[in-house]
């Protein structure tokens with residue numbers, strides 16, 4: 215967005231930076247103006263930290279602010295979400311991903327597109343030692359604020375040199391135009407020889423097309439496993455894209471079985487036929503209630519004494 219002139223004036227004339235710190239100087243801003251200034255600072259990675267009496271940045275504060283002052287524009291957090299393909303992994307998917315990884319306390323884990331840490335913090339909570347890479351300084355700061363991971367590097371993972379030192383790579387990279395395949399292929403270079411990678415990926419990799427051939431071959435050669443996630447697994451994060459979980463060992467295991475790719479028709483058919491489990495349960499309860507009411511009516515009728523009628527007369531009903 216184009217930054218309004220009053221906000222730009224505060225950012226250029228009333229800020230002082232010192233390394234990772236930025237302070238606002240001069241008379242107190244009105245709450246409304248402060249909020250708009252803060253929105254810009256947050257968009258470039260700053261977070262107000264009460265104990266420091268300053269906005270702290272994961273990188274040099276002056277460097278973070280420089281492009282904003284030069285261009286008079288900033289990409290807000292809302293705009294960034296869409297541009298960065300920021301779709302945090304919902305808890306049930308994180309749980310399944312970690313189960314597939316057979317994560318154990320003390321294992322070293324890399325999350326190379328960590329966002330604000332949905333996967334990374336869950337792995338750390340299970341006793342793993344977690345390093346993260348995230349391109350966006352704002353999300354990286356959110357993750358740093360959790361204080362549960364060992365390291366957060368603000369960088370483009372795709373240009374980060376390989377370092378084969380991790381027991382596990384756990385990830386949910388961006389998907390646009392097949393970038394998930396590029397991220398996962400690069401991430402495999404960060405595994406120890408007995409390591410394991412588990413990634414959320416677009417359903418597109420399950421389909422045999424020109425752009426997926428090389429990646430599918432890689433998964434098959436390593437003895438990888440592919441599991442379909444339920445439809446709308448990411449609806450709460452703002453996308454209805456279909457997804458799979460792909461597990462790839464660093465080295466093909468001796469007992470590896472052929473990779474089975476999920477088939478979309480079956481998934482769609484299952485979803486259409488079965489519907490939402492909560493709706494199905496509600497329907498069963500309603501049917502049972504109707505059946506009970508019908509039985510009660512029959513029982514009440516049977517309990518009534520038989521009317522004694524004289525031969526040849528008709529009882530009024």
Ligand SMILES: C[S@@+](CC[C@H](N)C(=O)[O-])C[C@H]1O[C@@H](n2cnc3c(N)ncnc32)[C@H](O)[C@@H]1O
Nearest residue numbers: 298300301302303327328329332349370371386
């Ligand atoms: C789908 S979100 C997932 C976030 C997090 N992994 C999670 O599961 O909640 C993808 C994340 O990758 C980050 N990202 C995109 N391209 C990247 C790159 N080249 N290097 C590092 N991070 C990147 C985005 O900023 C975004 O936070």
